Amino acid sequence: MLKEGKSKADILEATDATIGVNQATFDVQDGEIFVIMGLSGSGKSTTIRMLNRLIEPTSGQVLIDGEDVMQMDKQHLRDVRRKKMSMVFQSFALLPNHTILQNAAFGLEIQGVDRDAREKAAMASLELVGLHGYAEQYPDQLSGGMQQRVGLARALANDPEILLMDEAFSALDPLNRKDMQDELLDLQENMHKTIIFISHDLNEALRIGDRIMIMKDGEIVQIGTPEEILSQPADDYVERFIEDVDRSRVYTAGNVMVRATTINIEKGGPRLAARRMRENEISSVYVVDNSRHLLGIVDAKDVRHAIADNKTDLRPLINADVPTTHIDTPLSDLMDAVSSTPIPFAVVDDQNRLQGIIIRGAVLGALSGNEVNTNV
CATH class of the missing domain: 3.40.50.300 (P-loop containing nucleotide triphosphate hydrolases)
Incomplete structure (x- = not known):
């Protein structure tokens, strides 16, 4: 039948x-x-x-x-x-x-x-x-x-x-x-x-x-x-x-992270950092080394001052106090911190290599049922 x-x-x-x-x-x-x-x-x-x-x-x-x-x-x-x-x-x-x-x-x-x-x-x-x-x-x-x-x-x-x-x-x-x-x-x-x-x-x-x-x-x-x-x-x-x-109990940091705008400390200085921020219409940029290890973040205001003072070294401008999380961390463990931090969370691997960042809009989109990253 x-x-x-x-x-x-x-x-x-x-x-x-x-x-x-x-x-x-x-x-x-x-x-x-x-x-x-x-x-x-x-x-x-x-x-x-x-x-x-x-x-x-x-x-x-x-x-x-x-x-x-x-x-x-x-x-x-x-x-x-x-x-x-x-x-x-x-x-x-x-x-x-x-x-x-x-x-x-x-x-x-x-x-x-x-x-x-x-x-x-x-x-x-x-x-x-x-x-x-x-x-x-x-x-x-x-x-x-x-x-x-x-x-x-x-x-x-x-x-x-x-x-x-x-x-x-x-x-x-x-x-x-x-x-x-x-x-x-x-x-x-x-x-x-x-x-x-x-x-x-x-x-x-x-x-x-x-x-x-x-x-x-x-x-x-x-x-x-x-x-x-x-x-x-x-x-x-x-x-x-x-x-x-x-x-929030199923999706992880990897499902909502977006690509981070970065600058390589070995290759760039304040002027390149300023250019990256202008091009991407952002007010800060993440600093990494040749192996993409996260060093910290630099702010547009500090970069402007360094350029005005004719500085070429980005290292003194780095703020190393960046909140980080792992790619497998459930969103439920991050919700409160993501909603209150002024700096987006950086998603890093076990060697502290930068994988992406978490912005509030992506989190809200995932929780409302919009598309998430499934290939992480």
């Missing part, structure tokens, strides 16, 4: 069968956090459960390192589920009569790993998620956030390449949810796992995702980075999705 062009609603009415996922083709890159999101009924949870065949796809392929999960026999599939990918559930799925250590080691236990080895691995994973000292307690002695940490520790204990996380934080209160998001991002800096994360919360998706796939009625609507989703929504559905998003 799908091949005949029937819609999901048509098929439901005619057959009482629901199309869970329809012609979804996508790839997940090694070491990224790939978020699949959509409203209830969009097909996101069905999609993630097809990756490890908890739900059997009716057609298509699921390729992991070129190997088709759909063609695996039961034993091969069991090995992949146990060793290559782990799943973290929304409901924690902890065993109430097992200690925290036993819960964390459970996946290894059913693999037949001996007790000393599995408990050593489980203890290491509990340490990793911040549960040192809780090994002998039971799930009902822990808060919801801590129970979710146990679920994450269990998934990490067998050191899988792939983590499948099905709305893993949605049962938590807002504070614990944010803590777990932070925890996941911190862990990922060290683990470099491939994480497929299901969410219905766009703010969560934008916060943790390297790329986001938005689904509707079982179909893929758009795949992109957080900046691409916000700045280049594919259609009206995505636009409605993002209309209430706090862009």
Whole structure:
């Protein structure tokens, strides 16, 4: 019926069968956090459960390192589920009569790993998620956030390449949810796992995702980075999705910076600085060296005085007290400072090389939904 062009609603009415996922083709890159999101009924949870065949796809392929999960026999599939990918559930799925250590080691236990080895691995994973000292307690002695940490520790204990996380934080209160998001991002800096994360919360998706796939009625609507989703929504559905998003928490300094007018201290003096300011109709210019290291800023008034006094050296005029930030700094961390500083923020890299500057107009434009730099 799908091949005949029937819609999901048509098929439901005619057959009482629901199309869970329809012609979804996508790839997940090694070491990224790939978020699949959509409203209830969009097909996101069905999609993630097809990756490890908890739900059997009716057609298509699921390729992991070129190997088709759909063609695996039961034993091969069991090995992949146990060793290559782990799943973290929304409901924690902890065993109430097992200690925290036993819960964390459970996946290894059913693999037949001996007790000393599995408990050593489980203890290491509990340490990793911040549960040192809780090994002998039971799930009902822990808060919801801590129970979710146990679920994450269990998934990490067998050191899988792939983590499948099905709305893993949605049962938590807002504070614990944010803590777990932070925890996941911190862990990922060290683990470099491939994480497929299901969410219905766009703010969560934008916060943790390297790329986001938005689904509707079982179909893929758009795949992109957080900046691409916000700045280049594919259609009206995505636009409605993002209309209430706090862009200041997603956009970074790199997304709003503009090219800075500069003068090289090794090649120019007050007269060249004055010329640059006249040409660009600005009242100050940034000073760099041959390698674009930021030295500071010179003001038009000081430059005029130097020219009047027939000075040729720009160095005494440099004001080194320039506010700086990194290209990856979220706008939310800069808003107050950008609105109050008389000198535009300079965006520098780790070697203090000037990348651009932040002017208030560009910030306001980005927050209002206008185009931003996406290639930074």
